[in-house]
Amino acid sequence: MVHNDVVSVTIVTYNSGRFIKRCLESVLAQRYPHKEVVVVDNGSSDGTVELVRSNFPDVTLIEAENDGLAAGWNRGISESDSRYVLLLNADAWLVGDALDRIVAFADANPRAAVIGPRLLNPDGSLQRSVRGFPTLWRLATEYFFLRKVAPRSKLFNAFYGGAFEHDAVYEADFVMGACMLVRRQAIAEVGPLDEDFFLFSEETDWCYRFHAAGWKVLFYPGAECVHVGGAAHGGRLYKENLRGHLRFFAKHRGHEQAERARRLLLVSLRVRGRLFRGDRGRTYRDAASWLASGDVPELLGS
Numbered sequence: 001m002v003h004n005d006v007v008s009v010t011i012v013t014y015n016s017g018r019f020i021k022r023c024l025e026s027v028l029a030q031r032y033p034h035k036e037v038v039v040v041d042n043g044s045s046d047g048t049v050e051l052v053r054s055n056f057p058d059v060t061l062i063e064a065e066n067d068g069l070a071a072g073w074n075r076g077i078s079e080s081d082s083r084y085v086l087l088l089n090a091d092a093w094l095v096g097d098a099l100d101r102i103v104a105f106a107d108a109n110p111r112a113a114v115i116g117p118r119l120l121n122p123d124g125s126l127q128r129s130v131r132g133f134p135t136l137w138r139l140a141t142e143y144f145f146l147r148k149v150a151p152r153s154k155l156f157n158a159f160y161g162g163a164f165e166h167d168a169v170y171e172a173d174f175v176m177g178a179c180m181l182v183r184r185q186a187i188a189e190v191g192p193l194d195e196d197f198f199l200f201s202e203e204t205d206w207c208y209r210f211h212a213a214g215w216k217v218l219f220y221p222g223a224e225c226v227h228v229g230g231a232a233h234g235g236r237l238y239k240e241n242l243r244g245h246l247r248f249f250a251k252h253r254g255h256e257q258a259e260r261a262r263r264l265l266l267v268s269l270r271v272r273g274r275l276f277r278g279d280r281g282r283t284y285r286d287a288a289s290w291l292a293s294g295d296v297p298e299l300l301g302s
Contacts, residue, residue, distance in 0.1 A: 010076030113186030116175025130161030174207030201244030
């Protein structure tokens, strides 16, 4: 365990060989003097482990069972006692002196538990990363395509930070977990990530708990990070996204609201399954069949 480092960078990998080299190069290029880097590999089979071991000997590499992203993050966080932890996706890389900037911003905002930088797509365009906590209405605007009607509207697109241009500091419900700086003091108070969330909504749940404990979640555009998006799973884990929604509702909104969310998602995906053909339509139909196969406790336990 490394003691007294200001920041520890934790990266969870799963078959991330296409991206991990650029990710780690961007981290190690940061001139920030007090940092360590931890890579937790969740059972990759594409040579990721060998690539990291041979090219980055100073990185702490942990090989673990694939118990999900939250479990991987927790394992990496436990390897240090740094003042801050930067959680970074394997398909993301820091721009310029992003680490120095985001740590300085955190130092100036001592009640911020989580700080998210400005995310960019690989082509340099904005990747909207400010999020609103799920509600039944917000699920409806997303899954019935209502947000397409007015994407810049808070009413129709609060789920994805509608009406916010990502050009100023903003107090958010939560920020996208592709890159976020987390304060160790807040983790000690609120606890680690909930490992019942396998791959989606883990940061949503964590930020909800930080808010409940009186901490802030801030978006900071002065630091930037490029994020490919969906690189590790390629959209193949669509049901896990739905399961994340249901788990969040069951945990924070109660059983009745969770069941309403299940039925709303079921209807929307049946509609989508009829509207779309090919693999996309098949994905929606398969997800609808899964949602129809049991109530929320059964689906969360499956």
